[in-house]
Amino acid sequence: MTLRSLSLVLIAGLTVSPAFAGPSGQHSAQAANHSGQATSQGSAAVGTGAASVVAVPIFVLGGAVAISGAALAEVGEGSVGLADDLFRAGTGQPLITDGVRPNGPPTLD
Amino acid sequence: MKRLYTLILIVFVALLPSIGSAGSSEAGRSILPSGEVATFANRVQKDLASRGAHVAIVSRMGRDPKVLPPGVRYTHVSFWVFSQITEADGSTGRGYRVYNLYQLDGDQTRSHLVQDSPADFFAGAHRLDAGIIIPDARLQKKLLSVIASPTYSALHNANYSVLANPNTSQFQNCTEHTLDVVMASVYNTGDARQIKANIAAHFKPQDVKLGGVKRFLAPVAAQALTTSDHGPKVATATFGSIARFMTENGLSLQTYRITPDRLIRF
Numbered sequence: 001m002t003l004r005s006l007s008l009v010l011i012a013g014l015t016v017s018p019a020f021a022g023p024s025g026q027h028s029a030q031a032a033n034h035s036g037q038a039t040s041q042g043s044a045a046v047g048t049g050a051a052s053v054v055a056v057p058i059f060v061l062g063g064a065v066a067i068s069g070a071a072l073a074e075v076g077e078g079s080v081g082l083a084d085d086l087f088r089a090g091t092g093q094p095l096i097t098d099g100v101r102p103n104g105p106p107t108l109d
Numbered sequence: 110m111k112r113l114y115t116l117i118l119i120v121f122v123a124l125l126p127s128i129g130s131a132g133s134s135e136a137g138r139s140i141l142p143s144g145e146v147a148t149f150a151n152r153v154q155k156d157l158a159s160r161g162a163h164v165a166i167v168s169r170m171g172r173d174p175k176v177l178p179p180g181v182r183y184t185h186v187s188f189w190v191f192s193q194i195t196e197a198d199g200s201t202g203r204g205y206r207v208y209n210l211y212q213l214d215g216d217q218t219r220s221h222l223v224q225d226s227p228a229d230f231f232a233g234a235h236r237l238d239a240g241i242i243i244p245d246a247r248l249q250k251k252l253l254s255v256i257a258s259p260t261y262s263a264l265h266n267a268n269y270s271v272l273a274n275p276n277t278s279q280f281q282n283c284t285e286h287t288l289d290v291v292m293a294s295v296y297n298t299g300d301a302r303q304i305k306a307n308i309a310a311h312f313k314p315q316d317v318k319l320g321g322v323k324r325f326l327a328p329v330a331a332q333a334l335t336t337s338d339h340g341p342k343v344a345t346a347t348f349g350s351i352a353r354f355m356t357e358n359g360l361s362l363q364t365y366r367i368t369p370d371r372l373i374r375f
Contacts, residue, residue, distance in 0.1 A: 053197060054195040055224065057163075057191065057253055058163065058192060059163050059164075059250060065157075065160075067151070067154045067155055067158050068203045068204070069201055071192075071194050072202065073147035073226065073227065095278040095302050097306050097309070102307045106292075106307075106358045106360060108248055
C-alpha cells in the first residue's frame with residue numbers, strides 16, 4: 001500500500017511540471033526553405049559561423065510595412081537551417097539589488 | 110526497503126524519456142506539418158505588417174495547454190523585428206526576423222540568444238496559435254534601439270530555469286529576457302540592477318501553483334525545473350503577465366491571439 005501511494009505521488013509530482021519544460025526549445029528544422037545560418041543584427045551581437053542571411057531592422061515612422069520576396073516562407077518541405085547564435089555578453093552572475101530604489105510606474109509620456 | 114528503492118528507480122527511469130523530449134531539439138523536424146507551419150508563419154507576418162508593426166512580441170504554444178499550469182497558455186516568447194532580409198543566394202525581401210532565447214540542445218540548464226525566421230519559430234509549436242502584443246509605437250522605437258544595441262545581449266543570463274523568478278537575476282528564461290528588454294526600453298536604462306528593482310516594484314508575475322512534493326522532486330527530474338530562486342511562492346513571467354502589465358500601463362497598442370482561421374482579442 002505504501003509502495004503504491006509513493007509511486008502515485010512520484011508520478012503525480014513529476015508529470016505536470018516537466019511538461020512545462022518544452023517551450024524554449026529551438027526547432028531548427030524548417031517548415032520553409034531557409035538556408036544556412038543567420039547573422040548580422042546590426043548590434044554588438046556577434047553571429048557565429050558562415051553568414052548567409054543578413055537581416056537589418058527597419059524603422060521608419062509612418063513607413064509602409066509589407067512582407068515581400070525572400071521574407072515569405074516557401075510552403076512545403078525545406079532544408080534544415082541553422083539559426084544565428086548571438087554572442088552572450090551577460091555575466092550570468094546574480095546581482096545584488098538590495099538598496100536599489102525603483103523608478104516610478106512605467107510610462108511613455 | 111530494497112523493493113521501495115527499486116520502485117523509485119523504475120518510476121524515474123520511466124519518466125526520464127518524456128522529460129528529455131520535453132526540452133529543446135535543435136536538429137528536430139517541425140512538430141506540425143511543415144506546409145501548415147509555413148503558411149501560418151506567413152499569415153502572422155502579413156497580419157503584423159497590416160497593422161504597421163515594426164516590433165512585436167509573439168508567443169507560441171509549445172505544449173498542449175492541458176498539461177500547462179493554470180494561467181499559462183504560451184510557452185515561448187520572442188521579439189519579431191521588421192527587417193530588410195538578404196538570403197544566402199542573394200535574394201532579398203522585407204519581413205520579420207525573430208529574436209529568441211533558446212535552451213541549449215545539449216544542456217537544458219543553459220540558453221543562448223538566437224535569431225531565426227517566423228517559420229523556424231513555429232516549427233516548435235504544438236498548435237498553430239500565437240499570442241501577440243503590438244507595443245505602442247513609441248515603445249517599438251525604444252525596443253528597436255535596445256535590440257540593436259549591446260544591451261540586448263548584456264541582459265541575457267545563460268543560466269536557464271523554466272520557472273525563473275523575474276525579480277532576481279539568478280536564472281532567466283525567454284519570457285524574463287523579453288521582460289528585461291521591455292523594461293530597459295521603457296526606462297531607458299541598461300542597468301540590470303535598476304531593471305530588476307523596477308520589475309519587483311511594478312510587474313506582477315504569474316503565480317504557479319506547485320505542491321511541495323512536486324516542487325521538491327521537479328529539479329531532481331530536470332535541473333531546468335529548479336525553483337531555488339523563489340521563496341515559498343513560485344511566480345514567473347509569462348506571455349499573459351507581460352500582456353497584462355503592458356496593457357495596464359499603456360505600453361501596448363493591441364493584444365490578440367491568432368490561429369490559422371481566427372483572430373481573437375484578449
